[in-house]
Amino acid sequence: MLSRTAENLYWMTRYLERAETIARLLSVGERTSLTPNIGGGYRNEWHSVLLSAGTAPDYTAKYGQVRERDVVTHLFFDEDNPSSVASCITRARENGRIVRTALTTQMWDALNAAFGELRELRRTERSKLPLGDLVEWTMRTTAMMRGTMSLTHLRNDGYDFLNLGYYVERTDATARLLDVKYYVLLPQVDLVGSGLDNYQWRTLLRSMSAHRAFAWAYGGEVTPAKIADFLILNRQSPRSLLASVEGSAQHLERLARGYGRTTGAQGKAREMAAELVEARIEDIQDEGLHEFLSRFILENGQLAQLIHEGYLNGDIR
Amino acid sequence: MDEGSAQPRYFNEMFEGDGVRAPYAALDGWSREMPPELRGMKQSEAEALFRRIGITFAVYGEGGDPDRLIPFDMFPRVFAADEWLRLERGIKQRARALNAFLVDVYKRGEIVRAGRIPAKLVYCNEAFEAAVVGFRPPRGVYSHVVGIDLVRTGPDEFFVLEDNCRTPSGVSYMLENREIMMRMFPQLFRENRIAPVENYPTLLRRTLASVAPIKCDAEPTVVILTPGHFNSAYYEHSFLADMMGVELVEGTDLFVEGDFVWMRTTQGPKKVDVIYRRLDDAFIDPLCFRPDSMLGVPGLMNVYRSGGVTICSAPGAGVADDKAIYTFVPEMIRFYLGEEPILRNVPTWQCAKADDRQYVLEHLPELVVKEVHGSGGYGMLVGPKADKATIESFAHLIRERPENYIAQPTLALSTCPTFVDEGIAPRHVDLRPYCLVGETVELVPGGLTRVALKEGSLVVNSSQGGGVKDTWVMAD
Numbered sequence: 001m002l003s004r005t006a007e008n009l010y011w012m013t014r015y016l017e018r019a020e021t022i023a024r025l026l027s028v029g030e031r032t033s034l035t036p037n038i039g040g041g042y043r044n045e046w047h048s049v050l051l052s053a054g055t056a057p058d059y060t061a062k063y064g065q066v067r068e069r070d071v072v073t074h075l076f077f078d079e080d081n082p083s084s085v086a087s088c089i090t091r092a093r094e095n096g097r098i099v100r101t102a103l104t105t106q107m108w109d110a111l112n113a114a115f116g117e118l119r120e121l122r123r124t125e126r127s128k129l130p131l132g133d134l135v136e137w138t139m140r141t142t143a144m145m146r147g148t149m150s151l152t153h154l155r156n157d158g159y160d161f162l163n164l165g166y167y168v169e170r171t172d173a174t175a176r177l178l179d180v181k182y183y184v185l186l187p188q189v190d191l192v193g194s195g196l197d198n199y200q201w202r203t204l205l206r207s208m209s210a211h212r213a214f215a216w217a218y219g220g221e222v223t224p225a226k227i228a229d230f231l232i233l234n235r236q237s238p239r240s241l242l243a244s245v246e247g248s249a250q251h252l253e254r255l256a257r258g259y260g261r262t263t264g265a266q267g268k269a270r271e272m273a274a275e276l277v278e279a280r281i282e283d284i285q286d287e288g289l290h291e292f293l294s295r296f297i298l299e300n301g302q303l304a305q306l307i308h309e310g311y312l313n314g315d316i317r
Numbered sequence: 318m319d320e321g322s323a324q325p326r327y328f329n330e331m332f333e334g335d336g337v338r339a340p341y342a343a344l345d346g347w348s349r350e351m352p353p354e355l356r357g358m359k360q361s362e363a364e365a366l367f368r369r370i371g372i373t374f375a376v377y378g379e380g381g382d383p384d385r386l387i388p389f390d391m392f393p394r395v396f397a398a399d400e401w402l403r404l405e406r407g408i409k410q411r412a413r414a415l416n417a418f419l420v421d422v423y424k425r426g427e428i429v430r431a432g433r434i435p436a437k438l439v440y441c442n443e444a445f446e447a448a449v450v451g452f453r454p455p456r457g458v459y460s461h462v463v464g465i466d467l468v469r470t471g472p473d474e475f476f477v478l479e480d481n482c483r484t485p486s487g488v489s490y491m492l493e494n495r496e497i498m499m500r501m502f503p504q505l506f507r508e509n510r511i512a513p514v515e516n517y518p519t520l521l522r523r524t525l526a527s528v529a530p531i532k533c534d535a536e537p538t539v540v541i542l543t544p545g546h547f548n549s550a551y552y553e554h555s556f557l558a559d560m561m562g563v564e565l566v567e568g569t570d571l572f573v574e575g576d577f578v579w580m581r582t583t584q585g586p587k588k589v590d591v592i593y594r595r596l597d598d599a600f601i602d603p604l605c606f607r608p609d610s611m612l613g614v615p616g617l618m619n620v621y622r623s624g625g626v627t628i629c630s631a632p633g634a635g636v637a638d639d640k641a642i643y644t645f646v647p648e649m650i651r652f653y654l655g656e657e658p659i660l661r662n663v664p665t666w667q668c669a670k671a672d673d674r675q676y677v678l679e680h681l682p683e684l685v686v687k688e689v690h691g692s693g694g695y696g697m698l699v700g701p702k703a704d705k706a707t708i709e710s711f712a713h714l715i716r717e718r719p720e721n722y723i724a725q726p727t728l729a730l731s732t733c734p735t736f737v738d739e740g741i742a743p744r745h746v747d748l749r750p751y752c753l754v755g756e757t758v759e760l761v762p763g764g765l766t767r768v769a770l771k772e773g774s775l776v777v778n779s780s781q782g783g784g785v786k787d788t789w790v791m792a793d
Contacts, residue, residue, distance in 0.1 A: 003581045004570050098546045101559035109369055116368075157583060259584050314570065314581030 003314035005099045006161045010312060012095035012111075013149075013165030016142050019088035021173040022075050023138035025049050028207040030131050033068060046071045052180040055081055069126075076134050077122065085138050089118050104152040107145065114141040157258055160251040164307060167247035171300045174239050177207060178231055179293040201227045208239045228289060229281040241296065242276040248303065249273045255311070263310030268303045272296075328471045328731040329743055330394065340397040340791050341734075343509045347502075348392065348734065348741055356391075356736065359501050363389050366497050388784035389494060391501070394733045394746055394766040398793040401512075404467070404475065404750070405760050407659030410650060412463040412752040415482055415637045417653035419459035423450050423633060428652050434645045439636065443690065446598060446633030448605055452622055455528040456756060459631040460638075461593075462488075462521070463752040467660070469731040476663045476728060478747065480646065482638040483630050484595045487765040487785075488751045489553040492517060492560070494787040495763070510792040512762035517751070518560035524755035525591045531624045532576065537590035539563045540580065542571070544596045544612050554595050568600075573616030578626045591627045592617075598632045640689045640723050641667060663728060669720040677724040678715060681708045684724040685775075686715070699775055701727050730775055733786065735768055745769045747777050748788065762790035 032045035047066045050056040053075060062080065063070040078084045093115040100108050117137065121129065146166075153159050181204045201224055205211040208231065217236060218226050232241045249269035256262045284292045310316065331341040351359075367386050396404070421427050422439050423446075429436045439445060464485025466478040495514055499506050522539060529537035543554040545567050558565035570580050571589065579586035594601055600610040605618035620626045636642065644665050647658040666673035666684075677684060686698040698711045715722050732743030750764030766786040767777035777783040 001583045002564055002566060002570055003583050004567065005564075006583045094546070101555050101565065105370075112369065161583075255583075261584065311583040316581070316583070316585045 001102075001157050001161075003312055003316070005102050006157070007308075007312040008095040008099040009102060009158055009161040010165040010307070012092045012099075013145075013162045014169040015088040015092035015095065016145050017166050017169035017173065018083055019085045019092070019138055020142040021169075021177075022053060022083060022085050022088070023135045023142075024207045024209070025052050025177075026072065026075055026131060027135040028203050029068075029071065030135075031206060032203055048180070049075070052177055053083065054176065055083060068131075072131055072134070076138075085134070086118060086122070089114055089138075089141065102158050104148065104154075106148040106152045110141075110144045110148045114144070117141075157255060160255045160258075161311070163251045164248055167244050167251070168300065168304050168307070170239060171241055171244040171248065172297060174208070174231060174241055174244060175293045175297045175300065177204065178228070179290060179297070205230075208237075210237060210239065213237065225281050225285070228284065232284065233276060233279060233281060242273065245269060245273045245276060245300075252307075263306065265303060265306035265310045268299070268306050272299055272303065327729050327743070327745070328469060328474075330469070330731050330733045330746075340395040340400070340789075343505065344393065344395065344734075347505060359391060360736070363391060363497055363501060366500070367493070370493065387490065387779045388770060389497070390735050390744075390768055390770070390784050390786045391498070392734050392736055392741065393498065393505075393787045393789045394748075394768075395789045395791065398791050401762055401790040403659065405762075407475070408463075408465050408750055408752050408760055409758045410654065410656060410659055411465055411477065411480065411646065412460070412754050412758060414646065414649040414653050415463060415480060416458055416460055416754055418649045419482075419631070419634055419637050420453060420457045421653070422636060423452065423459075428649065431652065433648050433652050434642070438641055438645075442636050442639055442642070444598075444633075444635030444639050446636070448618060449622070449631065449633040454631045455530055455627050458528055458754050459634040461524055461528065461629040461754050463754060464488075464749050465660075465752065467748045467750070468728055469746075469748070470729050471731075475660055477643075477646070477660050478663060478728075479640060479643060480638040481749075482634045483597070485749065485751065486550045486553055486595075487749055487767075488517065489556040490785050491751070491763055491765045491788065493556075494765075494785055498787040509789075512790045512792045514761045514763040517761045518557060520753050520759050520761065521557070521593075522561040522563070524753040524759065525593055525627075525629055527756035528627050528629065529590050530627045533590040538588060539591045539593065540566045540571075540589050542566055542568065542592050542594040542596065542601075544600065548595075550595065557593075568612045568614050571614045571617075573614060573620055576620060576623060576625045578614065578617060578620050589626060591629060593629045598635060601628065601632065640665075640687060641669070641720075643723075663725045666724045668715050668722040668724065673724075674715065674719050677722075678712055681712060681724075683727060685727050686711055686722055686724045689721055689723060697776070699727065702773075702775070727775070730769075733766070733768065735770070735784075735786075737770075737772075742772070744772070745775050745777065746786070762792075763788045 026049070029046050029049040046068055047056070050059050050066065050071060055074065058081060059066070059071070059074050063074060074081055074084065076085045079087055079090070081087060093111050096103055096108060096111045103111070121134070121137070149162055153162065181201070202211060202222055205214050205227060210230070214227070214230050217230060217234065230237050230240065234240050235242050235246070237243060249266070252266045252269050256266050331338060331344070337345045364386060367389060418428065422429070426439070428434050429439055460482035462485060464481035464487070466481070467475050468478055469475050491514060525539045526537050539561070540563055541554055541558045543551060543565055545551070548554070555565050564580065566580055571578055572581065573579075574586070578589045578592070580589050596612055599607045601613040602615060602617040603610045603613055604615045606613070617626070617628070618632065621628050621632070644662065644667065647662055650656055650658045666677050668674045668677055677686070681698070682700045682703070684700045686700070688696040698707065700708065730745040730747065733746045734741050735744040737744070746766050746768045748764050748766055750760060753759040766788040767779070768784050768786055769775060769777045769782070770784045771782055774782070779785070
């Protein structure tokens, strides 16, 4: 497979996953804005959403004050914001168009249809577009893409690159969401473990569409330690760091077997997965959740770099 | 002004007096019996299909929607088997002569020595490629896909409008128009014996593989080289790559090392033997041609000239499809093949010649004026349709740079019934068949029919409001 083709497949799914993450954040923002603002440790939920999305400085420069309507514009429609849902879908579609013959007809149909619908959304009056609809549309679009991919795509190297894009991006998103929630949103130490804190944590679960799954898996009280365990170490949780890293590792193994050649990426992914398999949540708390997550984001970045060098940049010898 | 429909001087391909010409017999009842609602439904179904498969085109310099569709007209354009047989012989003859000419002018230039073509027209031509002088490409083929634009003016009158020896586009429409017609009107294909065109990609691949370079000692690796996904013909490039099962590469996917060209893959470098390039000579190798080109492959020409890779069409092929050289194609056929041309040329005035120029300037309102190197219907004057100011400005242009223009009489292009808002009406059509030249010369029975959708218009280019039709050749 051409390196450029692999690169486009990989980035197409990274952008799709990113669009989904942003939609999840928007849905959290909406949910939280419906809840009375107690405690006062944070300015408002929309600000925290911007922090989680990592675009707060850009937002402030363009819009100034934090207001729901502007945040939604910024995170959904704004083409100046490279991680807005619209930007991500547009780029994913561009990646897909470049390599469309490497996609199945069904995948291309889904992607192309989404792009057409996005253009319709842009033309629609904002008052007719409740935030809930925008979020639901994004989730449906990305689910459709994943569904068509897993139902129709040949299990070849292209499939591995598509999945790597999803998993690498997801690892990054989960770690960042967790980190922002813990480090930025918790204003005062004495709030940890308080009612507000639990509420915040539950919102985090909700942003991962995992609040019910969590209840089934753990039951009882919601504690930060349980949630961190669920989102970091629990293999059953589809968005946990372990599940995501194992996903990356598994597809890298498939590539190594198919190509009869191992790159630095396989070792890195195995090493990251091994650490998570061994770790207990207490170890992570000892290191400090923020420290742990920062390190993990960095390592995931290194993994992405190794994938790039080993397969995507075309300088492979 | 003329009313395309009302003018009897245009040959209508379907109707002859009150009768229906034989090849169109099946379509008479079909079109008459189709209720308007069904027609509207089928039309939007076709558009949805085109949009879904992503057949869109971008018009240079027009801005607007980059995902615009080329309008598809559902009324097929039909040739009888015997009509096609003659066309086929004429097209293949022409494709052979053009290639013989190219081999000749880059070697000894016999045709020039014999005084049949002026040396200046060949060797001072912008498209003449000094970099390949003395080089003979595999099997002596320069132009592997020859697109010959034809118009019809009567039952047995066909004219060649121009030859396209470099990278003629549009063949994906020929294939997709057929696919869509078969999906929408299967009964038409069941009840009529319509020759299939679907093996074009197979033939193209075979053609390309048959011209593998001498240094290739295994099954040749064929690729399509595209300028990139911003190119208006990108859809076609990716479609053909997919149908042939070959990689679609951009310049940055290729590199030269040692005596060969390699592509960058996820498993390391892979040798490339045949490149079907869909970009102009000027851009394929910045070391040899335009140094500022980001699209090509540095060093490609060295590998090419040492027999490490075949480039299709071969660099330099453009000198044969130049509009000034066009005039001499019948002469080439006589000179190289010893045959009389089967297809006629349109009489052409060279504005570079003083006598011709004077005639052209005096008769501008009757003539079609084209730029020698122009394409896509740009920079063209259609005298009978132009207002006074436009004619004046063209007269000025011709006096400024006479060698840049040729002129031809305005041809009475045949019409074919076409679905329009008011029902069915005749619209002018042309035809571009795609002739493949490799070890053998092949032509699939069909081509791209372009139709001028505006009433009375003679310009069929998609960039100027033209549409496309499925083209049928009835099997014997």
